[in-house]
Amino acid sequence: xxxxxxxRMESIAPLVDLVREFLSHERLPETMEYDLQLVIEELFxxxxxHGTSGSDRVDVSLDHxxxxxxxxxxxxxxxxxxxTTVPAPDTRRPLVEREPGGLGIHFxxxxxxxxxxxxxGRVGTTTVTLETRR
Amino acid sequence: MLDxxxxxxxxxxxxxRLDAAEADRTLRTLGALPGPLVIDCTALEYLSSAxxxxxxxxxxxxNGAQSLAGVQPHIRNVFMYAGLLDLLNxx
Numbered sequence: 001x002x003x004x005x006x007x008r009m010e011s012i013a014p015l016v017d018l019v020r021e022f023l024s025h026e027r028l029p030e031t032m033e034y035d036l037q038l039v040i041e042e043l044f045x046x047x048x049x050h051g052t053s054g055s056d057r058v059d060v061s062l063d064h065x066x067x068x069x070x071x072x073x074x075x076x077x078x079x080x081x082x083x084t085t086v087p088a089p090d091t092r093r094p095l096v097e098r099e100p101g102g103l104g105i106h107f108x109x110x111x112x113x114x115x116x117x118x119x120x121g122r123v124g125t126t127t128v129t130l131e132t133r134r
Numbered sequence: 135m136l137d138x139x140x141x142x143x144x145x146x147x148x149x150x151r152l153d154a155a156e157a158d159r160t161l162r163t164l165g166a167l168p169g170p171l172v173i174d175c176t177a178l179e180y181l182s183s184a185x186x187x188x189x190x191x192x193x194x195x196x197n198g199a200q201s202l203a204g205v206q207p208h209i210r211n212v213f214m215y216a217g218l219l220d221l222l223n224x225x
Contacts, residue, residue, distance in 0.1 A: 009154050009155040010155055012153050012154060012155045013135070013155065016151075034180065034208045037180060038180075038182055038212070041153055041154060041182045041184075042182060042183060045154040045182075045184060048154075091215075091216055091217025091218075092217055093217075094221075095190065095193070095194070095218070095221050095222075096194075098190070100187055103183040103186065103187075103215075103216050104182065104183035104184075106183075106215065106216070107182075107183060107212070107215055107216075110215050
């Protein structure tokens with residue numbers, strides 16, 4: 001199931017709808033909804049904040065294969081921006097020493113089984129696999 | 135979509151989704167309120183890292199005079215992933 005959205009925070013709402021339609025269509029448990037929404041939002045909002053792309057369009061797709069859900073975010077005419085290389089935050093530090101940032105990708109790593117980035121022909125594709133039975 | 139309901143006694147109810155699309159507005163609204171604050175999360179359905187940032191910034195602004203009540207299990211997990219479950223007066 002594919003949805004093309006504009007690269008802006010307001011596009012989170014149609015992506016919420018995408019997750020709900022996908023889970024219903026694939027008859028997957030509603031318990032997956034939070035994780036899927038969280039992973040999509042963290043990756044998408046990262047693209048909005050940090051991505052440098054000549055295109056306003058982002059394609060978000062969800063597919064169901066056996067016990068996996070595979071999420072892809074694709075940006076076009078994009079500079080290379082690999083979210084898998086974002087350093088992990090130190091979540092044991094005291095609150096006063098914490099700097100903003102890095103937590104969203106940390107959440108993606110925690111909730112996913114696989115997390116990849118590919119960049120070719122100025123098309124950047126982030127692929128995340130989540131388990132349906134987690 | 136998030137509703138922010140300001141009640142008496144320093145209680146603020148967050149109703150709906152506190153995501154990246156709602157974070158700036160929520161931070162501005164909470165930023166106009168004096169402490170101590172009790173953030174009622176009973177009807178908060180969703181919180182992302184952007185929403186968590188709003189909670190942390192408000193907590194710091196109020197020098198810790200903020201607590202969270204009625205936090206639902208999924209959202210409690212988000213605080214746990216961030217290592218913040220024991221640092222933000224979550225009741």
